[in-house]
Structure formats: structure tokens, C-alpha cells
Amino acid sequence: MKNISLYILSALLIACTAEQKKSEATEHDHAQEAAGQYTCPMHPQVVQDTPGTCPMCGMDLVKVDKTQSASGDLMLSDSQVKLANVTTQKVSVKAIGQTLVINARLAENEDLTEIISSRAAGRIEKLYVKETGRVVRAGEPLYDLYSESLLTLQREYLLAKEQYETLGNGEPRYASFLKAAERKLLLYGLTPKQVERLDESKIIQQRITFVAPAGGIISEVVASEGQYVAEGAALYRLENISQLWVEAEVYPNEAGLLQPGDKLTVRVNGFESESVEATVNFMSPEYRANTQITIVRAIIDNSNMKWKPGMQAQVLFTHSSRKTIAIPVDAVIRNGKGTHIYVETASNTFQPRRVKTGVEDFDLVEITEGLQEGERIAISGAYLLYSEIILKKGIDPMASHNH
Secondary structure (H helix, E strand, C coil): CHHHHHHHHHHHHHHHHHHHHHHHHHHHHHHHHHHCEEECCCCCCCEECCCCECCCCCCECEEECHHHHHCCCEECCHHHHHHCCCEEEECEEEEEEEEEEEEEEEEECHHHCEEEECCCCEEEEEECCCCCCCEECCCCEEEEEECHHHHHHHHHHHHHHHHHHHHCCCCCHHHHHHHHHHHHHHHCCCCHHHHHHHHHHCCCCCEEEEECCCCEEEEEECCCCCCEECCCCEEEEEECCCEEEEEEEECHHHHCCCCCCCEEEEEECCCCCCCEEEEEEEECCCCCCCCCCEEEEEEEECCCCCCCCCCEEEEEEEEEEEEEEEEEHHHCEEECCEEEEEEEEECCEEEEEECEEEEECCCEEEEEECCCCCCEEEEECHHHHHHHHHHHHCCCCCCCCCC
């Protein structure tokens, strides 16, 4: 009997000890829950029960209450909204398409290229422009020419002028002779001022100065001083760059998306902040040698001469446009676990929501799942909301929002 009593007493003591340990463990867990946990603001997967530093980045861990982490909504004050520059917008249906970025370059507009040739046979006495790349203005002297035929035309003009002044009143035909002689000089390249100077001085000019017919850049100089040239011989090549060609290189699968008349957006390297709209006016019918590249051409205005031929550029072209739910690109947050946005559920209260995206251009992104028309979302300050929810909640929004 004595042994039985000892066994019963031992069993009671063991049971009491186990119950006490269980009670102490429960109280410890409640104390830890009341005290909260600590997480890294940059790495929410790091969670521990005591203060410390993040083993991944070394930042101090932030205390997070269990009750605070349970809710996914983030509530901000009016001052916080203003400081974070959080703005909202109603979701609506918008037109959006796939935007292609195509490499391009600026080139001379060959329709405006002029070949300056000798207006008469003779000898080049002087070249005023001897180097390529020189910018010339319309009316600027280019070269002096000595020509026997021009000397003869000047004599004919002075003779017709003298006959008209002497016999013109009685013979109307002398007026027509004078007009014909003047027209010949103009057709041979003399300017009206040069003809007027000849009329006033009555002195034949041995060397006639010829001027640029238009402004532009001298891209080629063919003649040299002292050279004898025939009538019509090329002397200069003049490129007018008040308009430039934009030549974009497209592949076969891209060429089918473009046709003459389509609008393009052009951004020149070094002037990315400025976008110019251009219209496709030509598509090359052949590929470049040994490549699968064809050329699409458009014209842009360059009246202020700030762009030069040879500059690199990008052409932006949007195709397959359709109307769908689309939101600004800045409203979308992407990370390794998915894509989400912040929906305003109440005044200054935002909830992270997972979405699926479709086509995207430089301004808008299509939302194919997770958002409805008429809901209000944060379109600026989304990354600040993302940081704030990690700091306050200690969780990755996508870790607890998988719907």
C-alpha cells in the first residue's frame, strides 16, 4: 500500500509540473505577441522576435504589431498624402496599342539638293567657297567666271539699250530687242542687280560673280581656281537642310505594320525631351544588300537648323490600337512576386491589389485582370505607398494578396 501511495504521489507531481510548463509557455507566447515582431523595411521576409539588424542589408529591424499586420489597408493622413504627392484617378477605358521603338537616322532631303553648275563656258577666276561643310546663304557669292559668251551678251545688251534710247520712240521693236537681251543675261545666271549695275555703268564686266541660288551646306566642291569649265559642268553640290529625311530601319515583320500616311513620333538623340511628329511618305521596295532591313522614310521640319544629317534618332510607332481598361505606367508596381496597384477604398486609405497586365506603351499599360472601370487608384506616389506599407505592416503586399 505504501508503494502504491508513492506512485500516485509521483504521478500527481509530474502532471502538475507539465501543466505549469505549458502555462508558462503560453504566457511567453502571449507576451511575444503583445511585444510584436521585428522585420526589415527592405526585406520583409526577414522576421524575428527580438530587435537587431537585417542579415541581408544591415538595416535596423522595425517593430511590427500583429494586430497592425493583419489588415492590408494603408491609411494616411492629409499631410502624408500631400508630402508623398499621392494623386488618384478613376479607372476608365482608353485607347492603347503596342509601341515599337525603331532605330533611325537623319539624312539630307535629296528633293532639295541642288547641283550648282557653270552657266557658261569659261575659266574659274576665283572660288569664294573652297571647303565642304560650309554653310552658305541664298545670294552669297560662290565663284567668279571669265566667259567670252558672257562678254558678248553684255555687249548685245548695251547695244540694244543704246538703240532703244535713240530710236525707241519711233520703232517699238527696239523695246523688244532690249527685253530679249536682258532676258538672256538673266537666263545665264546674272542677278537683276548685276543687270541694273551694267545698265547704269555702261561698263562690260570681265569677271561675273555668281551667287548661291539657295541656302544650305556645301557637301561637294568639284571645281578649282584657274580651271576651264564647259557650260553645264558641275561646280558645287548644295544640301538644303531646312527639311530632313528620317530613315528608319525595319525588319520584315515590322514593315507590314506601316504604310504611307501613317504618323510617327521621332526623338533625336540629344534632344530626347523634344518629340516631333512625322508622316511616312516612302517605303523602300527592296532590302539593303545582305540584310533583312528595309527603309521607311518620313520628313521633319528643320527650319531652325538645330539638327544635322547623320544624327541618330528613334522612331516610335503604335499599332494594334484598341480600347480597354488602361492606367498610367507609374501607377503599377512590379516585383519578383507579381504586379500590383493601390486602390483607394476610402478617403486616404489604400489597398494593394494584384493585377495582370497586357500591352503597354510609354504612357499607359493595359489591365486585363484585377481592376474594374470606375474604381479609383493611386497614379502617383505608388512606390512611396509600397515603402510605407512595408514599414508599417512589415509585409510584402503581394505575399498576402494573392487573389
